[in-house]
Structure formats: C-alpha cells, structure tokens
Amino acid sequence: MTEENQLEQNQREKPMSFITMVILTGLFGGIFWSGLAYFAYVFNLTEIRPTVILEPWTIGDWKVGWLGTVVSIVLIGVISIVVALIYYVALRKFPSIFVGIGYGIVLFLLVFFVLNPIFPGISPFNELERNTIITSVCFYILYGVFIGYSISYEESELKYKAMKERKGQQDVNNA
Structure with missing residues (x-):
C-alpha cells in the first residue's frame, strides 16, 4: 500500500468548476x-x-x-440558471455591487414591460399596486x-489564486 492510499484524510477533493458554481448559484438564487x-x-x-x-x-x-407553487418555484430556479449564465458571460469581470443592482433592475424591466403580455397573472404595470411594484423591484435588485x-x-478569487500561483512560481524560478 502506498503512502498516498494510507493517508486518505490528507487527500483533497477537486474544487468545483467555475461553471458548476454559476449553475448552482443560479438554481439556488431562483x-x-x-x-x-x-x-x-402570502403576507399581501x-x-x-x-x-x-x-x-x-x-x-x-x-x-x-401547493403543487403548482412548488413546480413554479423549481421552474424559476431552472430559468435562473440561464440568467446566471448570461451574467457569467457578459458581466462577471465587473466586481461592483452596482452591476448586480443594475442587472436586477434590467431583469425587472424585462419581466414587467417586455414579457408582461405573456403572463396574464401580471397586470399591466400602471395597474399594479404600489406595494407590488416596490416589493418586486426590491426582490429583483436583491436577486441581481x-x-x-x-x-x-x-x-x-480565481484571478487572485492564479496571480498568487504565478508569483510563487516566479519565486521558485528566481531561487
């Protein structure tokens, strides 16, 4: 038996890939x-x-x-994976909280103005109650x-780790 097999507790799991993290973030977020x-x-x-x-x-x-509610929430989670992948492709390099706020506002505008005719359960924007608008904007901003x-x-974090590895490699090469 090799030393590697003997010390199983010293073995590390391979880290999750970035794209897997994005997919899980989208699913959980949704x-x-x-x-x-x-x-x-429920609380009006x-x-x-x-x-x-x-x-x-x-x-x-x-x-x-209840079944429709559960299916809806899971379906929104699946759709949220696509939303997270779009963010990953287009905006991941911007580390500002304001980019997330803007993304949430854009999603709100997309759902309530562009996609509104698809959903008969959402009244036209000018007919919605003030509480509904404020609550929805807040949820979309927090989600974004x-x-x-x-x-x-x-x-x-990945950039930092890569930079740290390059610096460590340069230190080894210079020694």
Whole structure:
C-alpha cells in the first residue's frame, strides 16, 4: 500500500468548476428568491404569485395549489440558471455591487414591460399596486446582487489564486 492510499484524510477533493458554481448559484438564487417572493405574496406584500410562470403553458387548477407553487418555484430556479449564465458571460469581470443592482433592475424591466403580455397573472404595470411594484423591484435588485456578487466574487478569487500561483512560481524560478 502506498503512502498516498494510507493517508486518505490528507487527500483533497477537486474544487468545483467555475461553471458548476454559476449553475448552482443560479438554481439556488431562483429557488430562494422566488420562495421569498411567495411568502411576500402570502403576507399581501405583492399581488403576484410565483405560479404566474405556469399560466401560459399549463391547463388545470393544480397550478394554483401547493403543487403548482412548488413546480413554479423549481421552474424559476431552472430559468435562473440561464440568467446566471448570461451574467457569467457578459458581466462577471465587473466586481461592483452596482452591476448586480443594475442587472436586477434590467431583469425587472424585462419581466414587467417586455414579457408582461405573456403572463396574464401580471397586470399591466400602471395597474399594479404600489406595494407590488416596490416589493418586486426590491426582490429583483436583491436577486441581481446575489447572482452578480456571487459570480464576480468567484471570478476575482480565481484571478487572485492564479496571480498568487504565478508569483510563487516566479519565486521558485528566481531561487
């Protein structure tokens, strides 16, 4: 038996790839923030349920019950993976919280102005209650900051580790 096999506790797991981290961040972010948005609906802070995402594509009353809510939240998590991948491709190199805030606002505008006709459960913007607008903007901003800061932080950490390795390699070569 080799020393490597004997000291299994000294072996390190391979770190998660950056793209896997982005996918998991998107999935978790979508599930977490849409779950919180559901509680905001329950407490009458918004008139929009997460189940509005199912309305254009499903038939039946099941979509307004608990099953529809769970399916909606998971579906929003899956769609959020795409949103996180878009952030990864376009904005990951910007380590500012303001980029995440801007991304959340852009997503809000996209959903409430561009995609609004697709979702019959979302009233036109000028007919929404003030609480719904404020709550929705806040959730989208927090979601954008969560996605943006998580991805940008990981990007800067990878750059730092690479720079540290290069510096260490240069020190070894210079010695």
